[in-house]
Amino acid sequence: MAQSHRELAVWQKGLDLACLVYELTRQMPKEEMYRMSGQIVRCSASIPANLAEGNARSTRRDYAHFVSIARGSAAELETFLLIIKRLGLAPAGTVDDLLSRTEEVGRMLTGLRTKLAPNP
Template sequence: MRHNFKNLKIWLKAMDLTDMVFEFSKELPANERYNLIDQINRSCCSVPSNIAEGSGKNTDKHFAEFLSIAISSSFELETQLLICERRKYGSVGKLKECIDLVSEVQRMLFSFREYILKTEVKSFNS
Protein backbone atom coordinates (compact mmCIF):
# COMPACT_ATOMS: atom_id res chain seq x y z
CA MET A 1 0.00 0.00 0.00
CA ARG A 2 1.44 3.37 -0.95
CA HIS A 3 1.01 6.54 1.08
CA ASN A 4 1.41 10.13 -0.10
CA PHE A 5 4.18 11.16 2.28
CA LYS A 6 3.50 14.89 1.74
CA ASN A 7 0.09 14.42 3.39
CA LEU A 8 1.40 12.51 6.41
CA LYS A 9 1.40 14.52 9.66
CA ILE A 10 4.49 12.64 10.81
CA TRP A 11 6.42 13.65 7.69
CA LEU A 12 5.36 17.29 8.10
CA LYS A 13 6.41 17.23 11.75
CA ALA A 14 9.76 15.65 10.83
CA MET A 15 10.27 18.41 8.25
CA ASP A 16 9.57 20.99 10.99
CA LEU A 17 12.16 19.24 13.12
CA THR A 18 14.69 19.40 10.29
CA ASP A 19 14.12 23.13 9.85
CA MET A 20 14.48 23.73 13.58
CA VAL A 21 17.64 21.63 13.92
CA PHE A 22 19.31 23.27 10.91
CA GLU A 23 18.66 26.67 12.49
CA PHE A 24 20.06 25.47 15.82
CA SER A 25 23.15 23.95 14.19
CA LYS A 26 24.07 27.37 12.76
CA GLU A 27 24.85 28.43 16.36
CA LEU A 28 27.39 25.67 16.94
CA PRO A 29 31.14 26.35 17.01
CA ALA A 30 32.86 26.45 13.63
CA ASN A 31 35.35 23.79 14.73
CA GLU A 32 32.43 21.30 14.85
CA ARG A 33 31.59 21.94 11.17
CA TYR A 34 32.90 18.62 9.84
CA ASN A 35 32.02 16.58 12.89
CA LEU A 36 29.02 17.24 15.06
CA ILE A 37 27.22 19.74 12.80
CA ASP A 38 27.37 17.51 9.73
CA GLN A 39 26.30 14.49 11.78
CA ILE A 40 23.37 16.39 13.30
CA ASN A 41 22.21 17.62 9.91
CA ARG A 42 22.52 14.17 8.32
CA SER A 43 20.61 12.39 11.08
CA CYS A 44 17.78 14.94 11.16
CA CYS A 45 17.42 14.76 7.33
CA SER A 46 17.27 10.99 7.60
CA VAL A 47 14.03 11.10 9.60
CA PRO A 48 11.70 12.64 6.97
CA SER A 49 13.70 11.03 4.16
CA ASN A 50 13.04 7.52 5.47
CA ILE A 51 9.37 8.30 6.02
CA ALA A 52 9.15 9.44 2.39
CA GLU A 53 11.13 6.49 1.05
CA GLY A 54 9.09 3.99 3.01
CA SER A 55 5.81 5.52 1.87
CA GLY A 56 6.56 4.38 -1.66
CA LYS A 57 7.08 0.73 -0.78
CA ASN A 58 4.60 -1.88 -1.95
CA THR A 59 3.64 -3.20 1.48
CA ASP A 60 2.98 -1.67 4.86
CA LYS A 61 5.47 -4.11 6.34
CA HIS A 62 8.21 -2.55 4.20
CA PHE A 63 6.95 0.92 5.12
CA ALA A 64 7.19 -0.03 8.81
CA GLU A 65 10.83 -1.02 8.28
CA PHE A 66 11.62 2.47 6.99
CA LEU A 67 9.72 3.97 9.91
CA SER A 68 12.03 1.93 12.16
CA ILE A 69 15.03 3.46 10.42
CA ALA A 70 13.52 6.92 10.93
CA ILE A 71 13.09 6.10 14.63
CA SER A 72 16.74 5.04 14.84
CA SER A 73 17.84 8.26 13.15
CA SER A 74 15.75 10.27 15.61
CA PHE A 75 17.55 8.62 18.53
CA GLU A 76 20.87 9.33 16.87
CA LEU A 77 19.83 12.97 16.52
CA GLU A 78 18.68 13.12 20.13
CA THR A 79 22.07 11.81 21.27
CA GLN A 80 23.88 14.45 19.23
CA LEU A 81 21.68 17.17 20.71
CA LEU A 82 22.44 15.84 24.19
CA ILE A 83 26.14 16.06 23.34
CA CYS A 84 25.55 19.73 22.49
CA GLU A 85 23.82 20.14 25.84
CA ARG A 86 26.75 18.57 27.70
CA ARG A 87 29.23 20.77 25.85
CA LYS A 88 27.02 23.83 26.39
CA TYR A 89 26.80 24.51 22.64
CA GLY A 90 24.11 26.80 21.24
CA SER A 91 21.13 28.49 22.80
CA VAL A 92 19.68 26.58 25.74
CA GLY A 93 16.15 27.56 24.70
CA LYS A 94 16.54 26.46 21.07
CA LEU A 95 18.25 23.25 22.15
CA LYS A 96 15.36 22.41 24.50
CA GLU A 97 12.86 23.08 21.69
CA CYS A 98 14.79 20.70 19.41
CA ILE A 99 14.97 17.97 22.05
CA ASP A 100 11.26 18.35 22.84
CA LEU A 101 10.34 18.14 19.16
CA VAL A 102 12.55 15.07 18.67
CA SER A 103 10.67 13.38 21.52
CA GLU A 104 7.33 14.29 19.95
CA VAL A 105 8.42 12.94 16.56
CA GLN A 106 9.64 9.73 18.21
CA ARG A 107 6.26 9.18 19.89
CA MET A 108 4.47 9.84 16.60
CA LEU A 109 6.77 7.47 14.71
CA PHE A 110 6.25 4.65 17.24
CA SER A 111 2.47 5.12 17.14
CA PHE A 112 2.32 5.34 13.35
CA ARG A 113 4.55 2.29 12.95
CA GLU A 114 2.28 0.27 15.27
CA TYR A 115 -0.79 1.48 13.38
CA ILE A 116 0.75 0.51 10.03
CA LEU A 117 1.66 -2.96 11.31
CA LYS A 118 -1.79 -3.55 12.80
CA THR A 119 -3.47 -2.36 9.61
CA GLU A 120 -1.38 -4.77 7.53
CA VAL A 121 -2.28 -7.68 9.81
CA LYS A 122 -5.98 -6.85 9.47
CA SER A 123 -5.65 -6.52 5.69
CA PHE A 124 -3.81 -9.82 5.51
CA ASN A 125 -6.42 -11.61 7.62
CA SER A 126 -9.37 -10.16 5.67
Protein backbone atom coordinates in the same frame (compact mmCIF):
# COMPACT_ATOMS: atom_id res chain seq x y z
CA MET B 1 -2.92 5.02 4.76
CA ALA B 2 -1.84 8.36 3.42
CA GLN B 3 -1.56 8.51 -0.38
CA SER B 4 1.47 10.79 -0.16
CA HIS B 5 4.11 11.13 2.52
CA ARG B 6 3.42 14.88 2.42
CA GLU B 7 0.01 14.22 3.97
CA LEU B 8 1.55 12.68 7.07
CA ALA B 9 1.71 14.98 10.10
CA VAL B 10 4.80 13.11 11.30
CA TRP B 11 6.56 13.75 7.96
CA GLN B 12 5.67 17.46 8.16
CA LYS B 13 6.94 17.70 11.74
CA GLY B 14 10.05 15.74 10.79
CA LEU B 15 10.76 18.12 7.92
CA ASP B 16 10.29 21.12 10.24
CA LEU B 17 12.62 19.49 12.75
CA ALA B 18 15.31 18.90 10.11
CA CYS B 19 15.13 22.56 9.04
CA LEU B 20 15.38 23.75 12.65
CA VAL B 21 18.36 21.47 13.26
CA TYR B 22 20.05 22.94 10.22
CA GLU B 23 19.42 26.42 11.67
CA LEU B 24 20.88 25.25 15.00
CA THR B 25 24.13 24.32 13.29
CA ARG B 26 24.52 27.95 12.22
CA GLN B 27 24.65 28.91 15.91
CA MET B 28 27.29 26.35 16.77
CA PRO B 29 31.04 27.05 16.83
CA LYS B 30 32.63 26.89 13.37
CA GLU B 31 35.01 24.11 14.42
CA GLU B 32 31.97 21.87 14.91
CA MET B 33 30.94 22.27 11.25
CA TYR B 34 32.71 19.05 10.22
CA ARG B 35 32.15 17.19 13.46
CA MET B 36 28.80 17.34 15.21
CA SER B 37 26.99 19.64 12.76
CA GLY B 38 27.22 17.29 9.81
CA GLN B 39 26.05 14.34 11.84
CA ILE B 40 22.98 16.02 13.30
CA VAL B 41 21.93 17.43 9.93
CA ARG B 42 22.20 13.97 8.35
CA CYS B 43 20.25 12.13 11.04
CA SER B 44 17.56 14.81 11.24
CA ALA B 45 17.09 14.81 7.45
CA SER B 46 16.95 11.02 7.56
CA ILE B 47 13.70 11.12 9.53
CA PRO B 48 11.43 12.63 6.84
CA ALA B 49 13.48 11.03 4.04
CA ASN B 50 12.89 7.53 5.39
CA LEU B 51 9.20 8.26 5.90
CA ALA B 52 8.95 9.36 2.27
CA GLU B 53 10.79 6.29 1.03
CA GLY B 54 8.76 3.94 3.20
CA ASN B 55 5.48 5.49 2.10
CA ALA B 56 6.49 4.91 -1.53
CA ARG B 57 7.13 1.20 -0.93
CA SER B 58 4.61 -1.37 -2.08
CA THR B 59 4.09 -3.28 1.17
CA ARG B 60 3.17 -2.37 4.74
CA ARG B 61 6.10 -4.46 5.91
CA ASP B 62 8.56 -2.38 3.87
CA TYR B 63 6.88 0.81 5.03
CA ALA B 64 7.13 -0.29 8.67
CA HIS B 65 10.82 -1.04 8.16
CA PHE B 66 11.53 2.50 6.97
CA VAL B 67 9.46 3.96 9.81
CA SER B 68 11.67 1.97 12.18
CA ILE B 69 14.77 3.42 10.52
CA ALA B 70 13.31 6.92 10.93
CA ARG B 71 12.69 6.13 14.62
CA GLY B 72 16.33 5.13 14.98
CA SER B 73 17.39 8.41 13.38
CA ALA B 74 15.21 10.30 15.88
CA ALA B 75 16.93 8.47 18.76
CA GLU B 76 20.31 9.30 17.21
CA LEU B 77 19.33 12.96 16.90
CA GLU B 78 18.18 13.04 20.52
CA THR B 79 21.57 11.69 21.61
CA PHE B 80 23.51 14.27 19.60
CA LEU B 81 21.31 17.08 20.95
CA LEU B 82 22.01 15.95 24.51
CA ILE B 83 25.75 15.97 23.79
CA ILE B 84 25.48 19.47 22.30
CA LYS B 85 23.58 20.62 25.38
CA ARG B 86 26.08 19.09 27.80
CA LEU B 87 29.03 20.64 25.99
CA GLY B 88 27.31 24.02 25.71
CA LEU B 89 27.75 24.12 21.94
CA ALA B 90 24.41 25.87 21.36
CA PRO B 91 21.88 27.85 23.39
CA ALA B 92 20.22 25.53 25.92
CA GLY B 93 16.73 26.89 25.21
CA THR B 94 17.07 26.14 21.51
CA VAL B 95 18.37 22.65 22.20
CA ASP B 96 15.56 22.00 24.71
CA ASP B 97 12.98 22.99 22.08
CA LEU B 98 14.56 20.63 19.56
CA LEU B 99 14.67 17.84 22.12
CA SER B 100 10.97 18.31 22.78
CA ARG B 101 10.19 18.26 19.06
CA THR B 102 12.37 15.17 18.59
CA GLU B 103 10.52 13.35 21.37
CA GLU B 104 7.17 14.27 19.80
CA VAL B 105 8.27 13.00 16.39
CA GLY B 106 9.58 9.84 18.04
CA ARG B 107 6.23 9.19 19.69
CA MET B 108 4.45 9.77 16.40
CA LEU B 109 6.80 7.36 14.63
CA THR B 110 6.17 4.73 17.28
CA GLY B 111 2.41 5.18 16.76
CA LEU B 112 2.74 4.89 12.98
CA ARG B 113 4.94 1.80 13.33
CA THR B 114 2.29 0.21 15.59
CA LYS B 115 -0.45 0.94 13.02
CA LEU B 116 1.61 -0.69 10.29
CA ALA B 117 2.31 -3.83 12.31
CA PRO B 118 0.39 -6.90 11.18
CA ASN B 119 -2.61 -7.75 13.32
CA PRO B 120 -2.16 -10.92 15.40
